[in-house]
Amino acid sequence: MATPSESAISAPSAITLAVDCMGGDHGPRITLAACRAFLERHAEASLLLVGAPAAMAGFSHPRAQVIPASEVVGMDDPIEVALRKKKDSSMRVAIQQVKDGAAQAAVSAGNTGALMAIARYLLKTLDGIDRPAIAPQLPNSKGGATTVLDLGANVDCDAEDLLQFAVLGSALVSALTGNESPSVGLLNVGEEAIKGSETIKKASQLLRKAASSDDLNFYGNVEGNDIFKGTTDIVVCDGFVGNVTLKATEGVASMIVDFLRIEYSSSIFSKFAAIVSYPVLKALKRRLDHRRYNGAALLGLRGLVFKSHGSADDVAFGHALDRAYDAARNNLLDRVRARIAHAAPLLARQEPATPVDAGALHV
Amino acid sequence: MATPSESAISAPSAITLAVDCMGGDHGPRITLAACRAFLERHAEASLLLVGAPAAMAGFSHPRAQVIPASEVVGMDDPIEVALRKKKDSSMRVAIQQVKDGAAQAAVSAGNTGALMAIARYLLKTLDGIDRPAIAPQLPNSKGGATTVLDLGANVDCDAEDLLQFAVLGSALVSALTGNESPSVGLLNVGEEAIKGSETIKKASQLLRKAASSDDLNFYGNVEGNDIFKGTTDIVVCDGFVGNVTLKATEGVASMIVDFLRIEYSSSIFSKFAAIVSYPVLKALKRRLDHRRYNGAALLGLRGLVFKSHGSADDVAFGHALDRAYDAARNNLLDRVRARIAHAAPLLARQEPATPVDAGALHV
Structure with missing residues (x-):
């Protein structure tokens, strides 16, 4: 059986992850510790640390760069608030890095509903999904x-x-x-x-x-x-x-x-x-x-996003980072696209799908 | 808090259970051992042992009576076969005892789908359910x-x-x-x-x-x-x-x-x-x-039926018998009727319910 790295789709040489450092129950205390360990484990990887610059002042690493974001999506924030009011949230800015091509995947321990809504709004779903x-x-x-x-x-x-x-x-x-x-x-x-x-x-x-x-x-x-x-x-x-x-x-x-x-x-x-x-x-x-x-994939979007458990400690958050890294390194997005293209005749719907959360997606 | 026996609804003096002795993975070997122990535990209780008389020849007890049934519903029998072809099954004859008022509850370790279909066909659902x-x-x-x-x-x-x-x-x-x-x-x-x-x-x-x-x-x-x-x-x-x-x-x-x-x-x-x-x-x-x-209640019918796990041993089957006995002794059926009557205005449906398994119930 072929390992991912031997597969037909070639892997890009270096991977950058965008990390929502403010999300989750514990915020930067946990996410930054996990980021430091991650950079030590993966000599080829780079990180974009998204959040309040003050909270990340003590973090310095040649393969890490701080991307400022002035707001944080709270664990109890309604989806509407996360989407419409907090346009400079660390969660949203992290996903924006994926959209802009600055990162190959985003990782957040923030509120699942908000993460899915923002990822869907910014990245859009893939054709056929x-x-x-x-x-x-x-x-x-x-x-x-x-x-x-x-x-x-x-x-x-x-x-x-x-x-x-x-x-x-x-x-x-x-x-x-x-x-x-x-x-x-x-x-x-x-x-x-x-x-x-x-x-x-x-x-x-x-x-x-x-x-x-x-x-x-x-x-x-x-x-x-x-x-x-x-x-x-x-x-x-x-x-x-x-x-x-x-x-x-x-x-x-x-x-x-x-x-x-x-x-x-x-x-x-x-x-x-x-x-x-x-x-x-x-x-x-x-x-x-x-x-x-830890580290669940949000699948079906035009970009990779991974969700960590909100209560993750640094070990758990590190697993979510590793999972996102492996997925990006092994071209998950290309694989998803290739499978959808191959299955396109089967995926074509006879009748239109029920619209979902349409209200929440108009920002 | 009142115990069931102290409740307003008075308990009948003696309870008779109808037992499908042939059902389950092990049949009479298990069910009869459980019945004997049950009769020893409950000096007021009587049992109707339903099944092939030959299989129960060795069982004799002053508070147990054999009710002959010539067929057995197999664990893999389709519901249609159990309902339409095996009209003298031990499962069906046991439930018939409840319908006829000879027993206050039936217990079977047979096939769940068949038990529910037969119970529903013979006993009918309660008004409002x-x-x-x-x-x-x-x-x-x-x-x-x-x-x-x-x-x-x-x-x-x-x-x-x-x-x-x-x-x-x-x-x-x-x-x-x-x-x-x-x-x-x-x-x-x-x-x-x-x-x-x-x-x-x-x-x-x-x-x-x-x-x-x-x-x-x-x-x-x-x-x-x-x-x-x-x-x-x-x-x-x-x-x-x-x-x-x-x-x-x-x-x-x-x-x-x-x-x-x-x-x-x-x-x-x-x-x-x-x-x-x-x-x-x-x-x-x-x-x-x-x-x-062990011992799940089939609720919403005009009679009490309890389902034992098919793989039950004598201890497990004994628990199902005890549960049926407690339910009968504490007037479960009257309690269900009283609660439904009280909640009747709320239970009245705005639109008719989707018909369920209608085909299977026409025998």
Whole structure:
């Protein structure tokens, strides 16, 4: 199997990322620490540090440049405020760098709704794509990660949207892993093709058609547990189901970890057991550490944007930077364009898509 | 807070359950063992053991009576076959006992789709209810259980269906726990009322209206992790989201348990740690043991039916019998009727509900 760097599409020699240094729960304290470590890890990479110059005064590096932005999008700012009122926000200026060609990807830990709206407004969606999607990775039993999309950008999706998500997700996974034919599962209530809502049944037909035209490696329907079994490389679902599923699984994992912590500290004997079990518990913690999977791609736009968890620490934010760097280095955008062009006859809609968030996009 | 037995609705003196002894992956070997233990636990209860007389020849108990049924619904039988061809199935004969008033509730570990279709065909839905729902319980961090519905009976739901689920779930929890005002959360992508799909936004309005008329204790929107935090007693969602969420969370729990098993057996040192940790790991196993939560109510019908997991062992099947017994003893059906009558003005639909599975119900 070809690695991304060996693929037909040649990689540009150097990558610049635009970083929204003010976003997230912790702002520059975390983002700048992650940026410094990132520059040490990647000798070829450059960064545009976007934010209040005063907040970044102490940061100096030959491959980093400060791009001033006078405003910050708050974690609770409504989308309208972020889009219409804060035109000099660090989030917006970072995405503008991508639009202007000064950076190959932007990374932000800011408010997801605002990030998607601004990215969509500035960069526009690619031809053939109606709704951009958010695609994070979740750990699976195989020791790898399953890419799931959409994770919340679109709560009402039709069958054509799900097909587009499958194409976008395939481009992402091929760029990040070098697997040129990643498998796609359609999240459903049962494996049998007859099950599921009307939208899912129609999506299943569209995906089968795409598979027969060699545009997708469609595995078939998968169930919720297949995400964690790693049955397929990619799992496609609407944003409502994806978001609820992600949060529910985080809830179960937290419940188990909390339970172990309480039980292991309940007596002297169990405290001893915890000490003896330290390597196992540490490995479990590492396995469930969401920081390793931080950095979700916003896919379907004419530019690369990555979303970090708002509560990310410097390690987690560093993973988001690495993911954006790998995607840019491996020409994710060209891959997405090539896949969409190839699948164009299938992606052509019979009827126009329902307009989404139209109001929010008129600034 | 009043316990169910102290509630205003008086309990009947003795309860009879009709048990589909042939259903599930293991059939009479498991169901009969569970029935024997059940009769020992409950000195007032009687059982109707439905199935092939030959399979139950060895079972004799003064409070058990065999009701012969010559057919068995297979786990993979299509709904049409179960309904139209196997009219003397143990599943159908068990539900018929409820219809005839010979039993107060039926319990089966058979195929969910067939059970719902037969129950719906024989018992009919209650006035004011369009779609029956399946309501299991999931363990939460508070050490209790969260009742979630619907878990797969209805993949396409509208706002009115979700309101009906809230009323049905409230009746179930009040019958099983004695809490006359259990809290209801609406599963959504965010807590803010403005988020969510169109259906969810409308459902949120309906639920708020019901709360202001004192028909429901509506908490508001909840997210996936709230199921496991135990934020509300009941979480309402459509069957697609519910089924995917349930399976995804089972997937995460399995991944963690498998990981611990592998790590604890990876070296002599970790094996020692596992021995020392035995009480903790046993407690975790017990906490995650789905057998304790076995027995999901089919709600919205003119009779009580409980569904056991198909792979249930005798302990798990015994829990399903106990749940059905508690529900019958605490007049779940009267409680459901009383709540529906009280909420009738709110439940009245503006437009007719989409017909569901109409074909499957004409036998």
